[in-house]
Amino acid sequence: MSLDKEGNNGTKNKKELFLENLADRQNEAKVVRRVVLVAAAALVLIIGIASLSIFLYINSALKPVEPNSKKEIVVDIPIGSSVSSISQTLEDKGMIKNARVFKYYVKFKNESDFMAGEYHMNPSMTFTQIIDSLKTGKIMQKPVFSITIPEGKQLDEIAAAIAKKTNQKESDIIKQLNNETFIQSMMNKYPDLLTTEIMAKDVKHPLEGYLFPATYSFYKKNPSLEEIVSVMLDKTVNVVQEYEVEIADQELSVHQFLTMSSLIEKEATKKADRNKIASVFYNRIKEKMPLQTDPTVLYAQGKHKAKVTYKDLEVDSPYNTYQNKGLPPGPIANAGVMSMEAALHPEKTDYLYFLASKDGKVYFSTTLEEHNKLKAKYISNN
Incomplete structure (x- = not known):
């Protein structure tokens, strides 16, 4: 009788142990699920808070610095400024809250063709107003003078147009436009546009065909010839960049492309x-x-x-x-x-x-x- 009793007790103990282990595992699984759910919820909450914070930060950065301000801020955008440098200048001058946000906003909107100049702005301006101002050259003041260069004009005619609007002599302008040191400085500034092809032995005027036909406004009384020419070359760079792929497809250099274009013109x-x-x-x-x-x-x-x-x-x-x-x-x-x-x-x-x-x-x-x-x-x- 004692063996049976011990046997029964032994069998009962194994069942109880199995059930207890099963219950323990189920409890552990519930705990793990709770931990995972809590962790997931916490992660979602953290991401949500972070996203909201970023959204609020960017949304704030997109708004005018001082919506009701009427004060004037002079912002000088030098010739050849990049979007990054323009963005930093605007932040330094208190025109925008964050240079990086402005830079990425400009890239997202695919904006370009910003013009150099001395801009008179105020902190109530929106990003759109600032960008429109930089693109159109509207600087809340009238230009001192403008130079209109029609299509099909040659360098001597352009020199005459510049001389007419400035205190520079036409002969001096032509001389400088053909000066090797001056040309080299322009080549260093615009390496993708002005290549060694413009300095070839038989080329009559290195910058012939490179000064894009347009109306150019200037806000200084006596800008240097370098400043005037740089504004024109900036425009040419912007136009030519739009055709880079097609120029390559035609197996032309930029110089050949502008030469053929001039013959057609x-x-x-x-x-x-x-x-x-x-x-x-x-x-x-x-x-x-x-x-x-x-x-x-x-x-x-x-x-x-x-x-x-x-x-x-x-x-x-x-x-x-x-x-x-x-x-x-x-x-x-x-x-x-x-x-x-x-x-x-x-x-x-x-x-x-x-x-x-x-x-x-x-x-x-x-x-x-x-x-x-x-x-x-x-x-x-x-």
Whole structure:
């Protein structure tokens, strides 16, 4: 009897032990679940608080520093300033609360083309107002003077326009624009735009074609020529950057791109199809034919006139595209956006010739015979 009793007791103890262990494991699992839930809840709460804090911080940074302020703050944005330096300047001047937030806001909005100048602002301005001001050059004061450079103008004409608006002599401006030391300083400042190609032996004026046609406003009475030229080069950089991929796709250098654009600009009229003119130039290059474009002859002579004579075609110059194949050594004028886009997107044609009648209409042909017939009809008989 005692063995059975001990046996029964032993069996009972094992069952009880199993149940106790099972209960313990279940309790442990409940505790672990509670800990995990509490930890998860805490983590979510921390993330939520952090996110809210960041949101509130950024939201605050986006608001004007002093919404009701009427005081004037002078903010000087030097030529060539980056977004980072502009952001820091605005923070230092008390125009914005956080430079980093402003910088990322500008990048997120894909804003660019900020203009140098002395800005008169106030702390009540929003980010949008500040950006619009920096982009348009509105600085709460009238410019001292403005210089308008039309499309198709050459360096000597641009120099004359600068001289007319400043106290500088045209001859001195031309001299400095061709000065090697001055050009090298500009090349150092704009290495992606101004390459060694502009200093090639046959290039007439290193900066020809690089001063973008636009209206430029200045807020100092006597800005230096470097300041004036830098504003123009800034604009050219911004425009050319938009076409970087397409320029590479055409296997052109920036210098070649601006040269081709200048030829199209000088040949185009208001009624002309620039893309077709571009196709003629590219087709002739492909066929190893000289471009034979009259504006290059006039540029070689340094003349500005409406008509080219047979005697003009005899000028001995690397710019004379009647005597030399391919592109001239460099641009012969500045080009506008329409001509730049035509240089990158020539129409697909077989045209090898074109001519403009006196009324400005342009006629295209594929053979010399066709061209001569058109010439006799629209040029020779007029």
